Amino acid sequence: MAHEVAERNEQGTQVALVGIHKGGVHLAERLRTQLETIWHHPVPLGFVDVSMHRDDHSERLPRSIQPTTIPFDPTGKVVVLIDDVLFSGRTVRAAMDALTDLGRPKSIQLAVLIDRGNRELPIKADFVGKELPTSLEERVDVTWREDGATADAVRLVKA
Amino acid sequence: MSWTRKHLLDIQSLTPEEITTVLDTARAFKGVGERAIKKVPALRGKTVINLFVEPSTRTRISFELAAQRLTADIINFTAEASSLKKGETLKDTAKNLEALNADIIIIRHSATGAPHFLARFLNASVVNAGDGAHEHPTQALLDIFTIREKKGKIAGLNVTILGDILYSRVARSNIWALLKMGANVTLCGPSTLVPRTFEQMGCKVTYNVEEAIANADIINLLRIQHERQRQTMFPSIGEYTALFSLNKARLALTKPDALIMHPGPINRGVEIDSDVADSGRSVILDQVTNGLAVRMAVLYLCNGARSTNP
Numbered sequence: 001m002a003h004e005v006a007e008r009n010e011q012g013t014q015v016a017l018v019g020i021h022k023g024g025v026h027l028a029e030r031l032r033t034q035l036e037t038i039w040h041h042p043v044p045l046g047f048v049d050v051s052m053h054r055d056d057h058s059e060r061l062p063r064s065i066q067p068t069t070i071p072f073d074p075t076g077k078v079v080v081l082i083d084d085v086l087f088s089g090r091t092v093r094a095a096m097d098a099l100t101d102l103g104r105p106k107s108i109q110l111a112v113l114i115d116r117g118n119r120e121l122p123i124k125a126d127f128v129g130k131e132l133p134t135s136l137e138e139r140v141d142v143t144w145r146e147d148g149a150t151a152d153a154v155r156l157v158k159a
Numbered sequence: 160m161s162w163t164r165k166h167l168l169d170i171q172s173l174t175p176e177e178i179t180t181v182l183d184t185a186r187a188f189k190g191v192g193e194r195a196i197k198k199v200p201a202l203r204g205k206t207v208i209n210l211f212v213e214p215s216t217r218t219r220i221s222f223e224l225a226a227q228r229l230t231a232d233i234i235n236f237t238a239e240a241s242s243l244k245k246g247e248t249l250k251d252t253a254k255n256l257e258a259l260n261a262d263i264i265i266i267r268h269s270a271t272g273a274p275h276f277l278a279r280f281l282n283a284s285v286v287n288a289g290d291g292a293h294e295h296p297t298q299a300l301l302d303i304f305t306i307r308e309k310k311g312k313i314a315g316l317n318v319t320i321l322g323d324i325l326y327s328r329v330a331r332s333n334i335w336a337l338l339k340m341g342a343n344v345t346l347c348g349p350s351t352l353v354p355r356t357f358e359q360m361g362c363k364v365t366y367n368v369e370e371a372i373a374n375a376d377i378i379n380l381l382r383i384q385h386e387r388q389r390q391t392m393f394p395s396i397g398e399y400t401a402l403f404s405l406n407k408a409r410l411a412l413t414k415p416d417a418l419i420m421h422p423g424p425i426n427r428g429v430e431i432d433s434d435v436a437d438s439g440r441s442v443i444l445d446q447v448t449n450g451l452a453v454r455m456a457v458l459y460l461c462n463g464a465r466s467t468n469p
C-alpha cells in the first residue's frame with residue numbers, strides 16, 4: 001500500500017497522513033514508517049476522532065472519544081486518510097468534515113486495509129489492502145501486534 | 160463508554176468510572192476550542208435552555224458557549240425577566256420550556272434539589288448548574304479535570320479547600336468528586352463555616368491555615384458567600400483576611416509545586432492576594448478554559464444517553 005501511495009504522489013513533499021481513531025492508528029503509523037523510507041523525508045502524521053462529527057450521535061454513544069491531534073496545517077496538503085475497515089462510508093464522511101474544519105487540503109485520498117463493501121454513501125477508497133465482500137450479518141475484526149496480539153490478523157466473524 | 164445518564168444532577172451519585180468518562184471526553188473536546196473553527200456538529204439541531212433562576216454570569220456564559228460550540232441552539236432564561244415574577248411555578252415554567260421541544264434544560268436555582276425535582280417529570284435532560292448550597296457538579300468536574308491535567312493524577316494528592324465550606328455547593332461537589340477519585344481532602348476556614356460534621360464525609364477538618372496548606376498539592380480557595388449567610392458568621396472581613404487569606408507569606412509555606420485554584424469570582428485582597436492570584440502557581444484561568452470543555456462533554460454525554468435510552 002505504501003508503494004501505491006508513493007507511486008500516486010511522486011516526491012511526497014505535500015503528503016500528510018491522518019489516521020482515524022481507533023482502527024486507523026496503527027496502519028497510519030506503519031504507512032508513515034514505510035513512506036519515510038521510500039521518500040527519505042519526514043512525513044507529517046495526525047489522528048482524527050470522528051465521534052463529534054458523526055450523524056448518528058443521537059442513536060449511540062461511542063465507546064470512548066479521543067483528542068483529535070493534527071500537528072500540521074492541512075491547508076494545501078495532500079491528506080491521505082487512513083482507516084482499517086471501509087464499510088458504510090459514514091466514518092470517512094465524518095472524518096472529511098472534521099478535516100475541513102481544520103483547513104482546506106489540496107486533496108484528500110483514502111487508504112483502507114479492508115474494503116468490506118455495503119456502502120451507504122458515494123465514497124470509494126484510493127488504496128485498498130484487500131477487498132472482502134461481506135454480508136451485513138458479518139463483522140470484520142482486525143487485530144494488531146501493537147495492541148499485544150501475537151500476530152496481525154483480519155477475521156470475518158458471523159455476528 | 161460508561162455513561163448511561165440522561166441527567167447530570169450531582170456528583171454524589173456518580174461512580175469513579177463515570178467521572179473518568181466525563182474527564183476523558185472533556186479532554187477530546189478541549190481540542191475543539193484550540194482550532195480556528197471552534198465548532199463541531201455533535202448537537203446540531205438540538206435545543207438547550209439555560210434556566211437560571213438564580214443569577215450567574217460565568218457559569219451561564221460557559222454553558223452557552225459550550226452549547227454553541229456543539230452547534231446546538233441555546234436560549235437564556237433569567238428569572239428577573241420571566242413569568243416566575245408573575246407567580247408561575249418552577250414546574251409550569253419547565254413544562255412550558257419542554258413544550259417548546261427543549262432537549263436539554265440547564266438549571267441554576269437557589270433551592271436544593273430543584274434539578275432533581277425537574278428530572279422527575281421532564282423528558283428533556285436536566286443538568287444542574289448549581290442548586291442552593293447543595294451541589295455544583297460541573298464546577299467539581301472542571302476542578303478535578305484541571306488537577307488531573309496539571310498533576311497527571313488525582314488519587315493520592317492532598318487537596319485543601321479553604322474558605323466558606325458550609326454555604327458552598329462548590330465545596331460539596333468537590334469533596335464528593337475528590338474522595339471518589341482517591342484524593343485526601345482537608346477543609347479549613349472559620350469554625351462557624353467549617354463544621355466538624357464534614358469529617359463524617361471522610362475529610363480532615365482544621366482551623367489552622369498553616370497546617371492546612373503545608374502539605375497540600377492543591378489549594379482550592381472559596382469565596383465568602385455573603386448572599387447565603389443568614390447572620391454574621393465571623394467578626395469581620397479584615398479578621399478573615401488576617402487569619403485565612405492566601406498571601407505571599409503563606410504561599411511561601413506551601414510545597415513549591417502546590418497549585419492555587421479558585422472557582423471565581425475572586426475577591427482580591429480578601430481570600431487571595433493579588434500577587435498570588437496572578438502568580439505562576441495560580442491555575443484560575445485554566446479552570447475557566449477547562450470549564451468550557453467539561454460542559455461540552457456533559458452536554459454531549461447526557462444528550463447521547465437520552466437519545467439511546469429515552
